[in-house]
Structure formats: structure tokens, C-alpha cells
Amino acid sequence: MSATRAQRFLHDAAIKSADLVHREIIRHGIDSYDASVLRGRARFKDWQSARRKCQQIKQDAINHLDKYLLQFEEKVIARGGHVFWAEDAEQACTYITHVAGQLGVRNVVKSKSMVTEEIHLSPALEKLGIKVWETDLGEFIVQLRNEPPYHIVTPAMHLNRHQISDLFSEKLGERISGDDPGQLVALARRKLRQAFFSAEMGISGANFIVADAGGIAITTNEGNGRLCTSVPRIHVVVTGIEKVVPRLEDLALFWPMLATSGTGQPITTYSTLIGGPRRRGEVDGPEEFHVVLVDNGRSKLLEDAEQREVLHCIRCGACLNICPVYRHIGGHAYGTTYPGPIGSVLTPHLNGLEQFKHLSYASSLCGACTSVCPVSIDLHHHLLHNRRNAVSQGKTNFAERMSFRAWRFVVLHPRIYRLAGWLGRTTLRLLYRLGLAGSILDPMRPWNRGRAPMPLPTESFRSRWRRHLAAN
Amino acid sequence: MQPTDNPGREQILQRIGAALRTPSPHGSDAVSGEFFEPITNSLERFQQECAGNLMECTLTSDSASSALQLAKVLDSLPEGEVFVQDDPMLRQILPTANPARPIQWSSEGAPREASQATITLADALIAQTGSILVSASCGGRGASIIAPCHIVYATLAQLVPDLQTALANAYRQGILDRNSFACVISGSSRTADIEKILIQGAHGPRRLVVILQREN
Numbered sequence: 001m002s003a004t005r006a007q008r009f010l011h012d013a014a015i016k017s018a019d020l021v022h023r024e025i026i027r028h029g030i031d032s033y034d035a036s037v038l039r040g041r042a043r044f045k046d047w048q049s050a051r052r053k054c055q056q057i058k059q060d061a062i063n064h065l066d067k068y069l070l071q072f073e074e075k076v077i078a079r080g081g082h083v084f085w086a087e088d089a090e091q092a093c094t095y096i097t098h099v100a101g102q103l104g105v106r107n108v109v110k111s112k113s114m115v116t117e118e119i120h121l122s123p124a125l126e127k128l129g130i131k132v133w134e135t136d137l138g139e140f141i142v143q144l145r146n147e148p149p150y151h152i153v154t155p156a157m158h159l160n161r162h163q164i165s166d167l168f169s170e171k172l173g174e175r176i177s178g179d180d181p182g183q184l185v186a187l188a189r190r191k192l193r194q195a196f197f198s199a200e201m202g203i204s205g206a207n208f209i210v211a212d213a214g215g216i217a218i219t220t221n222e223g224n225g226r227l228c229t230s231v232p233r234i235h236v237v238v239t240g241i242e243k244v245v246p247r248l249e250d251l252a253l254f255w256p257m258l259a260t261s262g263t264g265q266p267i268t269t270y271s272t273l274i275g276g277p278r279r280r281g282e283v284d285g286p287e288e289f290h291v292v293l294v295d296n297g298r299s300k301l302l303e304d305a306e307q308r309e310v311l312h313c314i315r316c317g318a319c320l321n322i323c324p325v326y327r328h329i330g331g332h333a334y335g336t337t338y339p340g341p342i343g344s345v346l347t348p349h350l351n352g353l354e355q356f357k358h359l360s361y362a363s364s365l366c367g368a369c370t371s372v373c374p375v376s377i378d379l380h381h382h383l384l385h386n387r388r389n390a391v392s393q394g395k396t397n398f399a400e401r402m403s404f405r406a407w408r409f410v411v412l413h414p415r416i417y418r419l420a421g422w423l424g425r426t427t428l429r430l431l432y433r434l435g436l437a438g439s440i441l442d443p444m445r446p447w448n449r450g451r452a453p454m455p456l457p458t459e460s461f462r463s464r465w466r467r468h469l470a471a472n
Numbered sequence: 473m474q475p476t477d478n479p480g481r482e483q484i485l486q487r488i489g490a491a492l493r494t495p496s497p498h499g500s501d502a503v504s505g506e507f508f509e510p511i512t513n514s515l516e517r518f519q520q521e522c523a524g525n526l527m528e529c530t531l532t533s534d535s536a537s538s539a540l541q542l543a544k545v546l547d548s549l550p551e552g553e554v555f556v557q558d559d560p561m562l563r564q565i566l567p568t569a570n571p572a573r574p575i576q577w578s579s580e581g582a583p584r585e586a587s588q589a590t591i592t593l594a595d596a597l598i599a600q601t602g603s604i605l606v607s608a609s610c611g612g613r614g615a616s617i618i619a620p621c622h623i624v625y626a627t628l629a630q631l632v633p634d635l636q637t638a639l640a641n642a643y644r645q646g647i648l649d650r651n652s653f654a655c656v657i658s659g660s661s662r663t664a665d666i667e668k669i670l671i672q673g674a675h676g677p678r679r680l681v682v683i684l685q686r687e688n
Contacts, residue, residue, distance in 0.1 A: 028668070227618075230618075284612040293484075300491075303491040
């Protein structure tokens with residue numbers, strides 16, 4: 001029988017958390033991020049008020065989602081663009097592959113877009129023999145490794161320069177002496193320049209859908225998003241329906257908030273607005289402009305008023321970087337498009353609670369994710385909501401239900417509780433003495449197999465408490 | 473292409489409409505006020521932010537000194553064609569700046585990949601973030617991204633204090649109704665995807681030069 005998602009998660013998480021090289025790379029990356037974010041936040045007069053303002057704007061956007069999407073659609077169509085509403089991943093991929101087929105596309109350049117990962121767009125295009133180039137450097141690297149992105153902002157965060165140099169040498173046939181990052185970037189630039197100028201179609205995501213101006217906003221530092229949306233003759237935007245902000249002026253706050261939370265920058269280098277295809281008299285730009293608005297479970301999440309605010313997410317990655325679980329197991333162990341706390345909350349809604357309910361437990365519930373979210377999503381409470389929903393909808397397995405029944409029985413009977421405590425301590429002490437800590441016989445195996453055995457108390461809490469009361 | 477056939481549109485809109493009949497339990501009081509410190513000296517702030525963004529910003533007094541500055545920048549570049557936004561102001565100063573260099577004007581088409589530099593105007597400059605706002609009317613989309621060096625010729629009158637002002641003006645002027653594209657550019661193209669080490673010139677310009685003229 002193949003392993004369940006939960007079993008695979010536990011297996012992969014155990015391997016990654018014991019991989020010290022991996023942890024050192026992540027520690028270095030996140031330490032550098034932490035320092036930048038502190039500097040970035042200091043540029044705000046009042047960071048907490050700015051978070052509340054962003055929350056308020058997104059509440060307005062999500063609570064009037066239909067109105068704003070229609071406002072956006074009307075403007076884009078009036079300028080000669082196309083807007084396609086995709087109920088699910090299949091509809092989105094079918095539409096895009098149809099456009100590609102009809103317009104004779106053989107080469108596609110893509111800028112980073114998590115929604116295209118979510119709907120598995122690249123494999124759908126490749127099935128038709130279309131060559132797809134990921135052009136964000138991090139995405140390009142993970143594409144060469146045939147891996148999904150490791151992080152929603154920095155997709156190749158788990159690799160060091162030596163690993164990237166070896167990869168380029170193997171896949172691109174050029175060895176960079178000294179593994180100099182500048183030369184590695186220059187090599188990727190040379191290779192991808194050829195792709196930009198030969199591609200017929202550029203595919204991008206959208207960081208924001210701007211309702212009143214009728215445009216999409218894309219932020220990139222590298223400029224690959226600019227080239228993808230400027231050079232090829234067709235531009236396809238793939239975006240979730242929740243990415244709406246009501247007004248262009250809202251970006252005066254959202255652009256700095258996204259950049260600060262994402263990388264610590266005051267603003268991303270290229271904050272681009274696109275409202276349609278090339279207009280008459282313009283020098284360049286795509287002749288075809290298609291926006292694919294992807295639902296894929298989002299309207300279902302909207303029905304859940306309690307968790308609706310999860311749709312406020314602007315995909316900055318701050319909750320991943322602060323999360324002690326993410327910092328230890330990294331992005332791939334989750335086995336989902338969206339890793340980290342936001343992924344653990346969102347994935348059960350998009351891909352099914354049954355298969356992904358275990359992610360609600362991939363958290364210490366410390367609340368760090370909630371504290372850094374730039375749109376103030378109450379992430380750790382939503383993890384609790386998902387846990388509750390899994391139980392109330394009967395998604396738990398037989399063994400789990402029996403274990404909790406047994407636990408309930410024991411805690412309701414003090415004598416049995418005392419006996420169980422004594423038995424547990426005595427058995428573990430014996431196992432430890434026999435050198436069997438972490439072995440298959442050890443009930444604490446999940447903890448003890450990768451660590452020094454957990455120290456055992458010499459007496460129960462109840463007896464210590466009694467002694468403490470007697471002494472005072 | 474034919475108008476888009478949209479079988480899912482009504483279903484999605486119906487689902488959204490039905491979902492929103494249940495009001496959200498989360499509400500927050502209206503938040504107002506300033507989220508950034510007010511900018512007292514826009515020029516000083518712009519110059520500071522440009523330095524932080526690794527841009528080159530030179531303040532000039534008039535068009536003659538701007539032409540001189542432009543000549544210096546062009547002299548520092550390798551030989552080859554320069555793409556220039558076809559605008560009377562640039563047509564006026566460019567021959568003085570570097571008469572020998574081959575020029576492709578934007579009226580002749582999009583910039584070629586081999587262009588050594590692009591020279592454009594800007595729609596606005598933003599002090600808060602040391603940014604330039606360009607649109608398709610500034611020589612097109614490729615003018616600010618294709619060449620290794622982008623030179624922007626702007627005047628002090630175009631400087632606005634913050635993003636809020638820049639975007640409010642842009643909306644009022646119907647920026648996306650008049651142009652298919654606009655961009656707030658805050659530095660040269662860069663990446664830190666390898667070990668968080670900052671490298672300039674990832675896919676776009678390695679240099680972003682602003683020649684800022686006091687007089688119109």
C-alpha cells in the first residue's frame with residue numbers, strides 16, 4: 001500500500017530536520033532575511049497600524065469580490081484584452097493550452113507564479129510539446145532540478161552556490177570557476193535572454209488585481225517579469241480571484257508592505273502595472289492579453305465566513321520564514337504547492353481536508369505566523385479551526401478515535417491515571433537502562449530516535465505538588 | 473482571437489454571490505492616519521533613496537549641463553547603438569551629448585537586444601522610495617528593461633513626495649487608460665536568489681542613471 005500524505009510528510013520532515021547541512025543553509029538565509037525585515041519595518045511610522053489598514057482593505061476587497069472582479073473585467077475587455085474565468089485547474093490549463101495552440105506557440109517564458117504551480121500549468125503545456133522556461137533565477141534553478149519551488153518567494157533557498165554551480169555545469173554545460181554567484185547569475189542571464197527573444201508567449205502571475213484602474217500589478221526584482229510581459233507577442237496572466245485590491249492608491253501601502261514582508265526591501269525593484277495589450281501607437285508590447293481568473297476552491301473557502309480572511313493572503317512568505325516548523329523541515333517536506341503556515345491552512349481547503357488534515361498539526365501554535373502577517377490573518381487559530389473541522393466532520397481515523405477515547409477514560413479515573421503514569425515512567429526507565437531508547441519498542445520513538453533520550457522525571461507531578469503543598 | 477467563451481463565469485459569480493450572503497464575523501474599525509514619516513525635503517530624500525537603491529543620480533542646473541552629464545555616461549559605455557525615446561527634449565540634447573554614437577529612435581521600433589543603453593523620460597519621480605515612474609509613452613515597455621544601462625532624463629518639477637501622491641496622480645490621469653503599461657522602477661535589475669547575495673543585472677539593466685535637471 002502506498003504511503004498516505006501524512007506518512008510521507010512525517011517521513012520527509014524527519015529526514016530534513018536531521019539534515020544539518022540543509023538546516024545551516026536555511027538558517028543563513030532566514031537570518032539574513034530577519035535582519036533586512038527589521039530595517040524595512042523601521043521605515044514605517046507605525047507598522048501595526050499599516051497591517052490593520054491592509055487587513056481592512058482586503059476585507060473590503062473580499063467582501064465585495066464579485067463587484068471588484070466585474071469592474072476589472074470590464075476595463076480589460078474594453079481595451080481589447082480577454083478575461084477567462086476558470087472554475088478549476090483543468091479549465092484554466094485547457095484555456096491556456098487552447099490559446100497557445102491556436103496562436104502557434106512553441107516556446108513559453110514564465111515569470112514566478114504560485115497559481116501556475118497550483119494548477120500544474122507547465123506539465124500541461126509540455127504535454128503539447130511546448131518548451132517552458134522558468135525565468136526567475138530561483139525557479140530556473142529548481143526547474144533544472146525537476147523540483148517544485150522550495151519557498152514561495154525564494155524558490156531555491158535550500159541550495160548553496162556550490163550545488164547551483166554543479167547543477168549549471170551538468171545541465172547547461174558550463175563550469176563557473178570558484179562558484180562565483182555573480183558569474184552564475186550572468187550564465188543564467190545569457191541562457192534566458194535567448195528564451196525571452198524566441199518565445200511567442202509570456203506567462204505571469206499577478207500580485208494584485210487592481211479593480212478601479214482595471215489592471216494587474218506584478219512585482220519582480222530581477223526584471224524577468226518585465227521581459228516576459230514585454231517581449232513575446234502574447235501575454236497570459238494567471239491569477240487567483242482573491243488577489244483584488246479596490247483602488248490603485250491601495251498599492252501605495254501594499255507595495256511597501258509586500259516588499260518589506262517578503263524580502264525586507266522598501267519596495268520591489270519593478271512594480272509593474274499592465275492594463276491590456278499593446279495600444280495603437282505604442283512602441284512594443286504583446287498584441288494579445290489574456291487574464292485567467294482561477295477559482296479552484298477559493299469561492300468554497302469564501303463560503304466559510306470564519307476562515308474567509310485566509311483569502312487576504314498576499315503571498316509574501318513572512319509566515320514561512322518565522323515558523324519554527326518551516327525553519328526545521330523546509331518547504332519540500334510539506335508536499336504541497338503552498339508550504340508553511342499559510343499552506344497548512346489553505347491546502348485542506350483547496351485540496352481536501354481528508355488528505356491534508358495532518359498539516360494542521362505541523363505547528364507549535366506559537367502564533368509567530370499571525371504576529372508577522374502583513375494583512376493580520378489569524379493563522380494559528382485557523383489551524384485550530386481546521387483541526388476542529390476534521391474532528392467534527394468525522395475525518396479522523398479509527399486508531400485516533402480509540403486513542404482519544406482511552407485517554408478520556410484514563411483522565412476521568414484518577415487511580416487509573418496514577419497507575420498509567422507509574423507504568424509509563426517505569427517502563428521507559430527500564431528501556432533506557434537497556435539502551436533501547438529510540439528503538440521500535442520505545443513508545444517515545446518519534447522523539448527519541450533522532451535525539452538524546454528525553455529525560456524522565458523521578459516522580460509524578462501529583463506527588464511533587466503534594467510535597468510542595470506540605471512544605472509550605 | 474474570438475471573444476472569450478466563458479462557461480465558468482456565471483457559476484463562479486453565483487458562488488461568490490451566495491457565499492457573501494453570510495457576513496464575515498471579522499470586522500475592524502476604520503484605520504486612518506499616516507503610515508510613513510512625512511517627507512520634509514523631497515529632493516534630499518530622493519537622492520538618499522537612489523543611493524540606497526544603487527542608482528546613479530546626478531543633479532544638473534540646466535539642459536546644457538544635462539547634455540554634458542549625458543555625454544559622460546555615454547562615454548563610459550561600450551561602443552554600440554543607443555535606443556532613445558523619440559521626444560523633442562531628447563532630440564535637442566542628444567546631438568550635443570554624443571554626436572558620433574548610432575541612435576535608434578523609439579519611433580523606428582522597439583529597442584534591439586544589442587542596444588548598449590536606453591534613454592527615456594519619466595512620468596514622475598518618487599522621493600519616498602527613490603523611484604521613477606515610467607509608462608508605455610516613455611519609449612515603450614522594453615525601453616526600461618532590455619539594455620544593460622537605462623538613463624532617465626527628468627526635471628525637478630516631476631518629483632513627488634510619495635507613492636500615494638504618484639499613484640493618485642496616475643489614477644486621476646487615467647494612466648492605464650492611456651497606456652497599456654506603467655512601472656515604478658526602484659533601482660537596477662537584481663537578484664539575491666543565490667545565498668541571499670545581492671547581484672545587479674539579473675535580467676535587466678545593471679545601471680540605472682537619473683539625470684535630474686533643476687530647470688524645466
